[in-house]
Amino acid sequence: MPNLILVHWPERQSLDDFREIARLIRARAPEIGVMIAKGKERELGIVLRAALRPTMVVSMMPRKRFRVLHGRVYEGHDLPKSEQYRRYRAAGIPVPDWEVIVPDTSLDPSHWGDYVIVKPDLARKAAGIVIKRTRRVRYQPPESFEADHPGRHSPMLAQKFVYTGRWANHFRVTTLFGRTLFAVHCEADRSFRPLESRDAFKGANGVGGAPVVSNKKSSRYTLADDPEVIALGERAHAAFPEIPLLGHDIVRDADTGELFVLESNTRGDVWLLSSGTGRSLQRTNGFDLYAQFGALEIAAEALIDKVRAEFGTSA
Structure with a gap:
């Protein structure tokens, strides 16, 4: 009888969610012993109980203090975008062309287009993302960035710009071990100047005039049920087999219809x-994200399947 320990973060996840998932697992897979631990506590009682049987730990976000004596651990953690892109490519996931900006970087517009996205390799919430003319992209020493700019602490990347339409938009598909819990579509506030084509930035005053980042406070969100988008998000999870919970940002080229994964939130702060x-x-x-696909039911089934696959157990 294997153990499953769900590590809970009260600031990011409702305890009631985890209790309901645990209840569903116990009802459907009584051979699995489910426990809920606090990520910021040592939880010695749970640790000692877990030591008696094969154990799998699932922590949606990085743990602080909780550790087990033995067992398989699946845990969210930050991954640089460059590492994500390499994994996507290895897994056959479509990602826009990219490269690290180094001192001798010189991008050819015939390949990259007239404009490219420049972004930090490691940053959150779209910090430091700008659109630049391809010919003007140059290496910038870390110390030349403002004190709070992510470029002081990680390399900068150039990435092909994907034109998603007059107002920037993207999909966020959130998966648990490759199963979609919920999916949303996000579109930039239409009070901004529309971008009429992929090369129409001239006179737009950069990102402030025609946004290329759509996940702002003023953005409009709707539920998404596009089968192609959801399937791509589930495929993308395979690039990160050690991470349980992921939020995949996916865009569709407005001219070609092609789908690309821009990045995934690998830290797991997407509940x-x-x-x-x-x-x-x-x-x-x-x-209601709970009701969209039945998120807690799907979470329970995904965890049951993962434990059974891990330890070779069955119903």
């Missing part, structure tokens, strides 16, 4: 079902 950010997003936009 929008009950986080403060997620509750606000659902309330503001008038939808």
Whole structure:
């Protein structure tokens, strides 16, 4: 009888969610012993109980103090975008061309287009992302960036710009071990100047005039059920087999219809079902992420399947 330990973060996930998932697992897979631990505590009682049987730990986000004596651990952690892109390519996942900006970088517009995205290799919430003329992309020493710019602490990347339409938009597909819990579509506030084509940045005053980043507070979110987008998000999870919970940002080229994965939130801070950010997003936009696909039911099934595959058990 294997153990499954779910590591809980009260600031990011409702304990009621985890209790309901545990209840569903116990009802459907009584051979699995489910426990819920606090990520910031040592939880010695749980550790000692877990030591008696094969154990799998699932922590959606990085743990602080909780550790087990033995067992398989699946845990969210930050990964640089460059590492994500290499993994996507190895897994056959479509990702826009990219390269690290180094002192001798010189990008050819005939390949990259007239404009490219420049972004930090390691940053959150779209920090440091700008659009630049391809011919003007140059290496910038870390110390030349502002003190709070992510470029002071990680390399900068150039990536092909994917034109998603007059207003920047993208999909976020959130998966648990490759199963979609929920999916949303995000579009930039239409009070901004529209971008009429992929090369129409001239006179737009950069990102401020025609946004290329769509996940702003003023953006409009709707539930997404595009089968191709969801399938791509589930495929993308295979590039990160050690990470349980992922949020994949996917775009569709408005001219060609091609889909690309821009990046994945590998830290696992994407439990929008009950986080403060997620509750606000659902309330503001008038939808229910729990009900979209049956998120907690899917989470329970995904965890049951993972434990059974890990330890060779069955119903």
